[in-house]
Amino acid sequence: MNIIRNVISELTPIFSANEARAVAIALCEHVTGFSRAQLLSDGTLVLTDEQQQQVSRCIDRLRTQEPLQYVLGETEFYGLSFKVDHRVLIPRPETEELVEWIKNDYKDISCSVIDFCTGSGCIAIALAKNLPEAEIQACDLSEDALEVARANAKYNDANVRFFCADVLSESFADTLEPIDVIVSNPPYVLENEKAAMQSNVLDFEPSMALFVPDANPLLFYEAIGKIALARLKPEGALYVEINRDKGKETVELFRQMGFGFVELRTDLFGNARMVKAIKN
Missing domain, CATH: 3.40.50.150 (Vaccinia Virus protein VP39)
Structure with missing residues (x-):
């Protein structure tokens, strides 16, 4: 849970508590390739230096109010994955x-x-x-x-x-x-x-x-x-x-x-x- 908790702490000034948690999970899934279940259940997972830098760049963009979907470059629609910018x-x-x-x-x-x-x-x-x-x-x-x-x-x-x-x-x-x-x-x-x-x-x-x-x-x-x-x-x-x-x-x-x-x-x-x- 350390990965999620750390990212939530950085997102809290930008989003409400529930939004910060949801965004943190989506961001970490995207950056690490780990599933939601893995991120929430395995407290031993840590970000590599490169992944941490990528998360930091994403958070900087989120601070400007840029939509999460653009930051991640993708979204889901009708059960399909779509690239968006x-x-x-x-x-x-x-x-x-x-x-x-x-x-x-x-x-x-x-x-x-x-x-x-x-x-x-x-x-x-x-x-x-x-x-x-x-x-x-x-x-x-x-x-x-x-x-x-x-x-x-x-x-x-x-x-x-x-x-x-x-x-x-x-x-x-x-x-x-x-x-x-x-x-x-x-x-x-x-x-x-x-x-x-x-x-x-x-x-x-x-x-x-x-x-x-x-x-x-x-x-x-x-x-x-x-x-x-x-x-x-x-x-x-x-x-x-x-x-x-x-x-x-x-x-x-x-x-x-x-x-x-x-x-x-x-x-x-x-x-x-x-x-x-x-x-x-």
């Missing part, structure tokens, strides 16, 4: 529920899926690993993000075709073949919500993947909805993650656009988080 958003647990919804709807069904604004590739890759009958594509405006996504697909042995595209471009839909499923977790945080956000998000995660203008909060949903109506096959489905304060507005937008069926779902915390829209 400042070029992509850190995958959130709520997004796993969007993947679960699609997986349940299309399990054992041969279908074509495209993920817009893919970022780290977490949605597309998780679907590729859980929908073996599906053909998966994914796109992003950022070539930097696509570099991370491709590396993650290779790391997870997932068959996903990535390409660069701007979903806000009026000509984008013309480049797509008819498709069964469109999924997206696009930017949806309003500029005026910045004041309530923590610095570990504002200062480190890519703003291009987060924010939309206050005057047009559903900018991406309108654009993606138009693409979906133009390129989804009959009875094809659009799935999106949304701003929890814009659930009713997003549902109403899709209904007014002409989707035949629109469903809003809450996440495990009770927040409006996901919308599914079916093309007639």
Whole structure:
């Protein structure tokens, strides 16, 4: 327990007691390669000088409020390991529920899926690993993000075709073949919500993947909805993650656009988080 205790003592000024313990365990697992059980049960384990230096460098970065996932260079999503850095958003647990919804709807069904604004590739890759009958594509405006996504697909042995595209471009839909499923977790945080956000998000995660203008909060949903109506096959489905304060507005937008069926779902915390829209 000495390793964990020593690291906790260094982290306590940065985190609450529970957070410091969790971060210390994750940090020591990463640096040493020992399992959580080994670290907690074997009091004779000690860090080498090189490992201690690596831990110290990580703690220095954590003191700047840099997210642990960036410091470690990896995170877990839907039971898979993903490489992450400042070029992509850190995958959130709520997004796993969007993947679960699609997986349940299309399990054992041969279908074509495209993920817009893919970022780290977490949605597309998780679907590729859980929908073996599906053909998966994914796109992003950022070539930097696509570099991370491709590396993650290779790391997870997932068959996903990535390409660069701007979903806000009026000509984008013309480049797509008819498709069964469109999924997206696009930017949806309003500029005026910045004041309530923590610095570990504002200062480190890519703003291009987060924010939309206050005057047009559903900018991406309108654009993606138009693409979906133009390129989804009959009875094809659009799935999106949304701003929890814009659930009713997003549902109403899709209904007014002409989707035949629109469903809003809450996440495990009770927040409006996901919308599914079916093309007639």
